Amino acid sequence: MILGIDTSLGTSVAIIDDDGVIRAQADSTDPLGHAEVVGTLLQQVCAEVPESDELTCVAAGMGPGLFTGLRIGIAAARAFALGRGIPVVSVVSHDAIALETLLHDALTQTTDATRFAVVTDARRREDAYSVYDGLDDDGLPVRVTGPALAPRDEIDEVLAGLGARRHDARTASAAMLALVAARARAAGREIGPRDALYLRSPDVAVPSAPKRVAS
Amino acid sequence: MREPLVLGIETSCDETGIGIVRGRTLLSNTISSSMEQHARYGGVIPEVAARAHLEALQPAIETALAEAGSALGLDGPLPLADLDAVAVTSGPGLAGALMVGVGAAKALAVSLGTPLYAVNHLVGHIAADVLTGDRIEYPTVALLVSGGHTSLLLVRDLTTDVELLGETMDDAAGEAFDKVARILGLPYPGGPEIDRAAASGDATAIRFPRGLSRASDMAAHRYDFSFSGLKTAVARWIEQREAAGEPVPVADVAASFRDAVVDVLVTKALDACARFGVPRLLLGGGVIANRRLREVALERAAAAGVAVRIPPLSLCTDNGAMIAALAAQLITSGRAPSTLAFGADSTLPVTEIQVAGQDAGAAA
Ligand SMILES: [Zn+2]
Numbered sequence: 001m002i003l004g005i006d007t008s009l010g011t012s013v014a015i016i017d018d019d020g021v022i023r024a025q026a027d028s029t030d031p032l033g034h035a036e037v038v039g040t041l042l043q044q045v046c047a048e049v050p051e052s053d054e055l056t057c058v059a060a061g062m063g064p065g066l067f068t069g070l071r072i073g074i075a076a077a078r079a080f081a082l083g084r085g086i087p088v089v090s091v092v093s094h095d096a097i098a099l100e101t102l103l104h105d106a107l108t109q110t111t112d113a114t115r116f117a118v119v120t121d122a123r124r125r126e127d128a129y130s131v132y133d134g135l136d137d138d139g140l141p142v143r144v145t146g147p148a149l150a151p152r153d154e155i156d157e158v159l160a161g162l163g164a165r166r167h168d169a170r171t172a173s174a175a176m177l178a179l180v181a182a183r184a185r186a187a188g189r190e191i192g193p194r195d196a197l198y199l200r201s202p203d204v205a206v207p208s209a210p211k212r213v214a215s
Numbered sequence: 216m217r218e219p220l221v222l223g224i225e226t227s228c229d230e231t232g233i234g235i236v237r238g239r240t241l242l243s244n245t246i247s248s249s250m251e252q253h254a255r256y257g258g259v260i261p262e263v264a265a266r267a268h269l270e271a272l273q274p275a276i277e278t279a280l281a282e283a284g285s286a287l288g289l290d291g292p293l294p295l296a297d298l299d300a301v302a303v304t305s306g307p308g309l310a311g312a313l314m315v316g317v318g319a320a321k322a323l324a325v326s327l328g329t330p331l332y333a334v335n336h337l338v339g340h341i342a343a344d345v346l347t348g349d350r351i352e353y354p355t356v357a358l359l360v361s362g363g364h365t366s367l368l369l370v371r372d373l374t375t376d377v378e379l380l381g382e383t384m385d386d387a388a389g390e391a392f393d394k395v396a397r398i399l400g401l402p403y404p405g406g407p408e409i410d411r412a413a414a415s416g417d418a419t420a421i422r423f424p425r426g427l428s429r430a431s432d433m434a435a436h437r438y439d440f441s442f443s444g445l446k447t448a449v450a451r452w453i454e455q456r457e458a459a460g461e462p463v464p465v466a467d468v469a470a471s472f473r474d475a476v477v478d479v480l481v482t483k484a485l486d487a488c489a490r491f492g493v494p495r496l497l498l499g500g501g502v503i504a505n506r507r508l509r510e511v512a513l514e515r516a517a518a519a520g521v522a523v524r525i526p527p528l529s530l531c532t533d534n535g536a537m538i539a540a541l542a543a544q545l546i547t548s549g550r551a552p553s554t555l556a557f558g559a560d561s562t563l564p565v566t567e568i569q570v571a572g573q574d575a576g577a578a579a
Contacts, residue, residue, distance in 0.1 A: 005322075035314040039331075039555035041323030046325060067262065067312045071269045075315045077271050078323035083295055083326025197270060203264035 001051065003058045003080065004178030006041070007034040007073030008065025008093035009120060011043040012174035015049045018182055022175045024048035029171055033057035034072040042080065057086050059181035061093040061172060062162035063148045064120065064128035074196055089181040090192025094118040097176035098141035102134070102188070103176075115144075115165040124148045125152045128199060131164045138187035140180060149199050216470045219299040222323075223539025224272075224278070225335045226316030227308025228363045229264045231271035231502055233279040234536025238543050241346045242293070243282035244529055244536040249272040257392055259362065265311040267298060272319050279535070288573065298329055300552065302542030305333040305355045305570040306563030317472035321555055324547065330552030333564055333570040336533075340499035341370055342541035343530040350487040350573045351524065354493050356380075357483040360508070361500035361533070362389030362404070364479075367487055367564060370497070373541070374548045379565045380487050381438025381557035384427070387474055391442035395472050399465055400449050406505055409469045413507070416470030423448050423475040428482070438483055450524055479506045479517050488521045497524045501532040545569055 001023070006012045012035045014025035024045040028037045046052040062078035063070045081088045097118045104110075114134045122128040128144030150158045159166050184191045218238025225232035229250055235243040238243055249267030253259050262569060270499060279294040303320030317333070324331035340359045344351045357368040365383040370376070386394065387407060396405025426441035449472050456463050484496055496516055502508065503525060517525045530537060550572060557571035 001273055007318075015521040033558070035317045035321075036556055039325055041554060042322055042325045068314060070266070071265060071311075072314050072318035073317040074270055075272060077318035078322075080274075080322040080326040082273060082276060083323045108266075196264070200259060202266060 001049070001055050002178040003055050004046070004061070004181065005038070005058065005073045005077040005080070006061030006093055006172045006174045007038065008063045008175050009077050009170060009172050011041060011073070012172060013038070013045050014099050014128070014173070014175035014178055015045050015052060015055070015177055016182065020179050020182060024134045025173070027171070031066070032069070034069040037149055042076070046103050053095035055086060056085060057089050057181065057185065059082070059089045059091050059178045060182065061096065061174070061177050062090045062193050062195070063093050064091060064199050066123060067155050068198050070141065071198055078149055090194065091177050092130070092143070092147060092178045092192055092197065093122065093172045093177065094120070095141050095143060095180050096172050097190070098130065098132040098143070099180055100173055100176040101167055108182045115164045117159045117162070119166055119168045122149055122199070123200050126150065127152050127155045129155060129159065131162050138189065139183045140187070140191065147199065152160055164178055170173055185213060219543050220297060221300045221539040221543045221546070222276070222315045223302040223537070223542060223577040224266045224300050224320045224452055225304045225339070225533055225535040225538045226237040226305070226312050227304045228312060228533055229267070231268045231275050232533055232535035232538070234538040234539040235279050235283040235538050236536055236543055237499070238542070238547065239345050239415040243279040244534050245275045245279040245282065246290045246529070246532070246534055247275045250404060255442065257397050257403050258390065259309070261309045261311050261466055262310060265315055268312055268315040272315065289312045295327055298327060300330045300332055300542055300546060301327070302332040302334055302337065302538045304336045304538050305557055306560035308336055308338060308558050308561060310561040313561065314326065314562050317557070323553070331555065332545055333553040333557045334538055334541045334545070335565060335568050335570070337364065337368070338373070338568045339367055339537040339541045341368070341377070341497060342373060342544060343499060343534070343537035344497055344524055345373070345540050345544060346530060346536060347526050351497070352364040352495060354491070355495040355497050356484060356487045356491065356493050357497040357499060358480060359500040360388045360480060360502035362393065362502070363387055367441045367483060367566065369491055370495070372543050373547070374568060375551065377568060380438065381436065381483065383440040384436070385441050385443040386446065388442060388480065389439070391446055391476060394446050398446070398453060398475045399468060406502060409473055410505060411505065412465050413464070413470035413473050416464070416466030416468070418470040420467035421452060421471040421537065423471055425475055425479045427477055437513050438487055440479065440483070441546065442476065445472070467575050468579040469476070473505070473507055475556070477511050481510065481512050485515060485519050485521060488519065488559065494521050495524070496521050499526065499531050503531045504528050
């Protein structure tokens with residue numbers, strides 16, 4: 001049984017069985033307020049699953065996402081895992097969105113183009129994107145490019161160059177995140193980054209020499 | 216009743232602090248600082264601090280558990296399952312930094328099924344004193360001075376009654392040290408550098424202004440502080456020297472500046488003691504490391520018949536042990552845990568000692 005936590009967009013928490021059955025899921029789509037809701041959502045999913053003391057790992061959504069919110073979920077995932085003495089599985093949040101898209105497309109047979117890009121808001125007139133091309137033999141989305149940043153008014157051109165259809169996302173599902181983790185673990189693969197996917201250095205200017213005060 | 220075993224998480228500024236206490240007994244005080252990463256900016260950069268907290272938290276908790284295990288004579292680290300409660304700083308502080316600790320603390324509490332206490336950072340500084348062994352007496356005036364805050368408090372009871380008498384209107388005292396150090400071409404953090412430079416200086420060489428200390432300030436700002444005017448005065452004084460082609464006596468400037476800060480801090484603190492008839496003064500915050508501040512406070516308090524308490528420096532700087540100690544006091548006094556709905560409050564008033572206490576309803 002796997003607990004998933006993702007705060008790259010809204011706040012999403014879920015528990016799934018190892019075979020992917022969703023046991024509990026709780027979400028807040030508020031793009032802010034992650035710190036306020038994350039504890040209540042965790043408590044809620046744990047209460048809904050009587051065997052939640054049998055969790056084997058925690059899947060952490062590593063972004064990309066807006067820094068302040070993203071960190072809260074990663075901190076929560078690591079602390080929860082520490083409390084239970086179980087490992088953290090780091091997952092690129094875009095991978096969870098891609099898996100959901102691929103599973104949805106497979107069910108509805110709605111798409112002919114396999115190559116698509118998950119696109120999320122990165123603020124400062126930029127988007128974050130990752131390009132995917134189907135599922136591999138382990139059932140994991142094949143990420144061919146990204147995650148990376150592109151200026152908002154250039155992203156369509158960038159994606160056209162990569163031959164990828166655009167898929168905008170405003171939410172990432174913790175259940176899908178946990179499913180990515182389950183499939184990666186079953187295949188014995190480490191797929192996620194160790195550190196948060198900020199994609200930007202802390203945006204600071206080194207102060208110049210002190211300003212003169214007298215004219 | 217067995218004294219509560221509490222783990223405290225503090226991430227309000229640039230120190231990731233994890234503390235473990237049993238009641239009034241300190242078992243671990245683990246601090247991981249990102250100060251070096253801020254040095255080239257000359258001040259704390261919130262995004263840099265928040266990133267560092269995320270990376271430091273887990274190793275700091277593990278270190279704290281190992282230390283607490285050995286303090287308790289256990290074979291290995293203290294098992295997290297033994298904790299009676301988790302405590303965390305809800306504010307005041309840097310919002311993005313606070314949120315890392317809040318997210319971790321909530322998840323840890325839910326994971327362990329333990330109660331969670333969300334507490335006030337400034338009151339935590341006062342609570343550090345309960346770990347020093349002898350009992351703190353109330354009421355006491357408390358002067359908290361750091362790079363993030365400069366506050367004068369009247370504490371009638373640690374868990375129920377803390378009043379803000381005054382605070383800085385602009386820069387914190389520690390910030391003023393950092394800024395003046397930069398003006399003097401000294402590295403960050405400024406406090407120890409100014410101290411070093413001032414050692415050979417004449418503190419009476421230059422009369423720098425004492426902020427908010429005029430008779431006209433006494434009505435509205437008797438216990439408030441202001442250091443930005445002092446910083447400007449130092450910069451202007453140096454520019455005038457340079458314009459006149461004269462060398463800048465760095466030692467004298469540092470000593471005179473430092474005395475202006477120390478004078479105003481100690482004068483206002485002792486004024487509060489006198490006005491409220493409280494013969495006790497508690498010092499806290501990282502700037503208490505400043506030897507001159509401690510000397511002047513002890514000297515002038517003794518003359519005024521005021522007893523001064525200064526916790527060990529490791530408990531004066533931001534740390535998780537003080538947060539755990541405050542929660543332990545709240546638990547001992549029978550307070551219910553916080554609900555899980557609180558957030559980070561960068562401007563949390565000092566009167567809110569515990570955030571989202573259940574008796575206060577879901578006030579988060
Ligand atoms: Zn502090």
